[in-house]
Amino acid sequence: MHDIVHDFALFLSDGECLAIEVNSGDDDLFINSSNKNVRHLMLKVNKEVPFPMSICSVKSLRSLVIKYSHSLSSDVYLKLCELTYLRALKFTANFYDQEVMEIPKEIGKLIHLRYLDFGRQNITKLPESLCELYNLHTLDIDGSMVSELPCGIEKLVNLRCLKNTTSSLLYIPKGIEKLTGLQTLSEFVVSGGGDDDSKACSLEGIKNLNNLEGSLQIRGLGNVTNVSEGKMKEALKNKKYITDLKLQFDKGTKDVARGSVYWKGFEEGDSCEDYEVVLEALQPPPELERLSIKYYAGRTFPSTWKASLTKLKSLFLESCVNCKNLHALGELPSLEGLCIGWMRNVKKVDNEFWGIESGASSSSSSSALFPKLKTLELWGLGEWEEWTYENTKKGEKEEHIRFMPCLATLEIIDCYRLKALADSLLQRTTLKKLEICGCPILKKRYEGGRGFEKFDPNPVFRGAMTFLVLLMSDMRNQVIGDWLSV
Numbered sequence: 435m436h437d438i439v440h441d442f443a444l445f446l447s448d449g450e451c452l453a454i455e456v457n458s459g460d461d462d463l464f465i466n467s468s469n470k471n472v473r474h475l476m477l478k479v480n481k482e483v484p485f486p487m488s489i490c491s492v493k494s495l496r497s498l499v500i501k502y503s504h505s506l507s508s509d510v511y512l513k514l515c516e517l518t519y520l521r522a523l524k525f526t527a528n529f530y531d532q533e534v535m536e537i538p539k540e541i542g543k544l545i546h547l548r549y550l551d552f553g554r555q556n557i558t559k560l561p562e563s564l565c566e567l568y569n570l571h572t573l574d575i576d577g578s579m580v581s582e583l584p585c586g587i588e589k590l591v592n593l594r595c596l597k598n599t600t601s602s603l604l605y606i607p608k609g610i611e612k613l614t615g616l617q618t619l620s621e622f623v624v625s626g627g628g629d630d631d632s633k634a635c636s637l638e639g640i641k642n643l644n645n646l647e648g649s650l651q652i653r654g655l656g657n658v659t660n661v662s663e664g665k666m667k668e669a670l671k672n673k674k675y676i677t678d679l680k681l682q683f684d685k686g687t688k689d690v691a692r693g694s695v696y697w698k699g700f701e702e703g704d705s706c707e708d709y710e711v712v713l714e715a716l717q718p719p720p721e722l723e724r725l726s727i728k729y730y731a732g733r734t735f736p737s738t739w740k741a742s743l744t745k746l747k748s749l750f751l752e753s754c755v756n757c758k759n760l761h762a763l764g765e766l767p768s769l770e771g772l773c774i775g776w777m778r779n780v781k782k783v784d785n786e787f788w789g790i791e792s793g794a795s796s797s798s799s800s801s802a803l804f805p806k807l808k809t810l811e812l813w814g815l816g817e818w819e820e821w822t823y824e825n826t827k828k829g830e831k832e833e834h835i836r837f838m839p840c841l842a843t844l845e846i847i848d849c850y851r852l853k854a855l856a857d858s859l860l861q862r863t864t865l866k867k868l869e870i871c872g873c874p875i876l877k878k879r880y881e882g883g884r885g886f887e888k889f890d891p892n893p894v895f896r897g898a899m900t901f902l903v904l905l906m907s908d909m910r911n912q913v914i915g916d917w918l919s920v
Contacts, residue, residue: 456483485510497522505533515540524551542566565589588612602695604686605634617645624654626686638665647675656685658712666715676719680726700731706756718742726750737762761789764803773811782820802836813847823856848872
């Protein structure tokens with residue numbers, strides 16, 4: 435059936451679409467005059483096979499996808515720039531099979547280009563002449579080695595999509611703030627100062643890019659030093675189409691000798707207060723559903739955020755090295771998934787950690803902490819030893835707290851010092867899956883299911899609850915216990 439559909443599509447295209455694979459010993463396939471009307475071409479050039487240069491004489495080409503298994507010479511890129519009617523150009527190759535790819539300045543001749551894809555290519559620099567492509571709609575450099583974008587990027591007035599997720603960028607040029615029609619910006623990089631600072635757009639500079647949608651990652655927040663709270667709040671708060679936000683509080687340093695960028699997190703001597711000020715000044719987008727925070731070195735999370743995160747469903751916290759509690763997060767009304775990893779200062783998870791015992795939460799007897807949370811993942815907490823939980827909050831009078839009343843999945847991974855599980859948290863009708871990996875003390879304590887007999891076999895569990903317990907230190911696929919309530 436697939437072949438019939440393929441043949442029918444070729445019939446309808448009447449020779450306008452063509453896919454060719456060039457092998458060793460093949461003649462230059464475009465000498466054939468029947469290919470002169472091809473408008474859309476996918477060309478695969480196998481290893482140690484010369485590039486068929488005659489395709490550059492096919493002026494009818496509108497889209498060209500080139501898949502190659504070795505580095506292309508500079509003459510090939512120069513010749514491709516003669517295809518001045520191209521609308522789409524995409525290169526596909528194994529990054530590790532390539533030498534550094536240099537884009538010629540003549541690419542500025544392809545003024546009709548709307549789609550240009552250098553993703554996962556060994557490119558270190560884009561020429562300034564690329565900014566002459568004023569019809570360009572999409573530019574993809576995901577996974578490449580581009581260290582800086584052209585300074586004249588504001589000339590790309592029709593640019594709607596910039597895919598630039600790469601660890602090699604040290605800053606985003608100032609011109610980006612003028613591209614108010616931009617809908618996709620994969621990553622914004624805060625400059626670390628130095629020679630690049632005069633060319634770099636500040637975080638406040640993206641305040642007018644309010645058509646951005648989908649996912650946005652902000653890297654280099656550890657570089658922020660001068661915080662103007664009013665300006666910082668404007669950076670994200672009006673981006674109502676952003677639903678996925680990733681914040682990385684790392685710092686980028688250029689390795690001149692290797693020609694690469696080295697990213698690092700919190701260092702001894704850095705001020706924890708600086709991180710707290712930056713995070714509190716950043717007012718999150720109003721429709722945010724997924725949030726990831728990495729390398730944050732503050733001691734706690736801002737209480738002001740909970741009013742803006744009413745629609746947040748997923749929260750990922752990684753390498754927040756100084757954080758000791760999650761007081762401000764328990765009242766997020768829509769949160770369904772919480773993942774906490776590599777928080778090295780956490781030694782005890784108790785009511786104080788979640789903000790119950792201290793009264794840090796404003797929850798009442800009619801409300802709950804983490805009211806809709808279904809999945810809780812705790813991994814890489816190397817100092818974590820004790821886990822206790824009480825469902826009462828002490829104060830002038832004790833009050834009952836509903837804590838994670840919807841919890842269905844609990845995962846604990848690589849927490850080497852954890853001695854025991856919190857019994858009261860596990861004795862609930864909602865819990866369906868418990869997974870524990872890389873926890874040797876827990877393995878010894880509960881080996882063979884020992885210790886689980888005290889859990890109340892409530893009839894509600896029957897036919898609905900499965901404990902899948904993986905207790906191992908080095909093999910993650912070894913099932914030690916499988917308890918089914920029947």
